[in-house]
Amino acid sequence: MSDDPFYLKQIEVGSMGNFLYLVGDKKSGQCLVVDPAWEVPKALRMAGQDGMKVIGGLLTHTHYDHMNGVGELIEATGGKIYVHKNEAGFLKGLKDNVTEVDSECRLSIGEFEVVFIHTPGHTPGSQCFLIQHHLFSGDTLFVGACGRCDLPGGDPRKMYESLQVLAKLPEDVILLPGHDYGETPTSTIGHQLRTNPYYQCHHLSDFLGLRMED
Ligand SMILES: [Zn+2]
Numbered sequence: 001m002s003d004d005p006f007y008l009k010q011i012e013v014g015s016m017g018n019f020l021y022l023v024g025d026k027k028s029g030q031c032l033v034v035d036p037a038w039e040v041p042k043a044l045r046m047a048g049q050d051g052m053k054v055i056g057g058l059l060t061h062t063h064y065d066h067m068n069g070v071g072e073l074i075e076a077t078g079g080k081i082y083v084h085k086n087e088a089g090f091l092k093g094l095k096d097n098v099t100e101v102d103s104e105c106r107l108s109i110g111e112f113e114v115v116f117i118h119t120p121g122h123t124p125g126s127q128c129f130l131i132q133h134h135l136f137s138g139d140t141l142f143v144g145a146c147g148r149c150d151l152p153g154g155d156p157r158k159m160y161e162s163l164q165v166l167a168k169l170p171e172d173v174i175l176l177p178g179h180d181y182g183e184t185p186t187s188t189i190g191h192q193l194r195t196n197p198y199y200q201c202h203h204l205s206d207f208l209g210l211r212m213e214d
Contacts, residue, residue, distance in 0.1 A: 005111065006132050007031055007052060010176065010185060013038035017180040018065050022047050022054070023131055025110020032109055033057045033073060034129065034136045035178060036081075040069030044076055056080040058114065060138025060178055061126040062090040063151075070094065082107065084118060087125030101127070119166065121159025122147035128166065134174045135189065141166055141175065143182020146198045149211060160207045167193060 009022040020043055024031025031052045033043055036059075047054050056079030059067055067090075070081055074097045083091055085100040101107075103118040115130040119140040126147070129136040139147035140162055149156040171190025193199050201207035 007050070008134065008176075009043075009046060009050075011039070011043055011046065012180055012185075013042075014065060016065050019176070019178055019180060019185070021136060021176060022050075022052065023109070023134070023136070024052055025112050026052070028110030029053055030055050030110050032114070034176075035060055035066040035138065036069040036073040037064075037066050038069060040072040040076070044073075054079065055109075056082065058129055058136070059083045059087075060128065060136065060140075061123045062087040063123065063139070066138065066178060082114075082116070084116075084125035084127045086118075086120070087123065103127075117165065119162035121149055121155055121157075121162045123151070124153045124155075126162070130169070130173070133170070133172070134176055135166065135169060136176045136178075137166070138178040141192065141196075142177045142179060143175065143184055143187045143192070144196055145181055146196075147178075156208055156211045157204065159211075160201075160204050163198060163207075167199065 005026045007024040007026045011020045013020045021034035022031050036057045054077050057073050080099050082099050082101050085102050088100045091098045101116045105116040107114040112132050117128045119126050119128050122139040126140050149159050169189045173189045175187040
């Protein structure tokens, strides 16, 4: 085991190139699952093999392909699921295990802190998680693209604003997207600012024009 206590695993799951992540603190042995879906038992096994205990889950949003293992995760760990308040209604049946969050909420995982950033646009309750200089961006920002805004609850204007919020993060923040859609599985904010076509739009009207072409 290296000296760096930051624990991170990126696992590709399902048939749509979804990424599930394990993130935590090796010193405390605690970790969280980001977007528990498709292969939660496998993710729990991997965490166990690494000597890590899963204590809960973070949801970037409540589309099926990002959360279809929430029930399995709760059953196996008894942990809490953190969802943005705008989408907590989708988890009604799991009340005792659900914590509603919003921007600026904080959560500790071992010695690290999870910062919640509300990034509506793909869905009304989409959110990103900043943990130890890593951004878990769900279906908001992809490597070389951004999430679609034409599904129910989508809003391209809000997506534009959310992308501007993420653009203010330090350039060396590592980008960990919700799908394997890019030429590389991960990137950095700085690289996306220079190369992602959606970051080459400097006005909302240009962005809406580009979004329409998809
Ligand atoms: Zn989605």
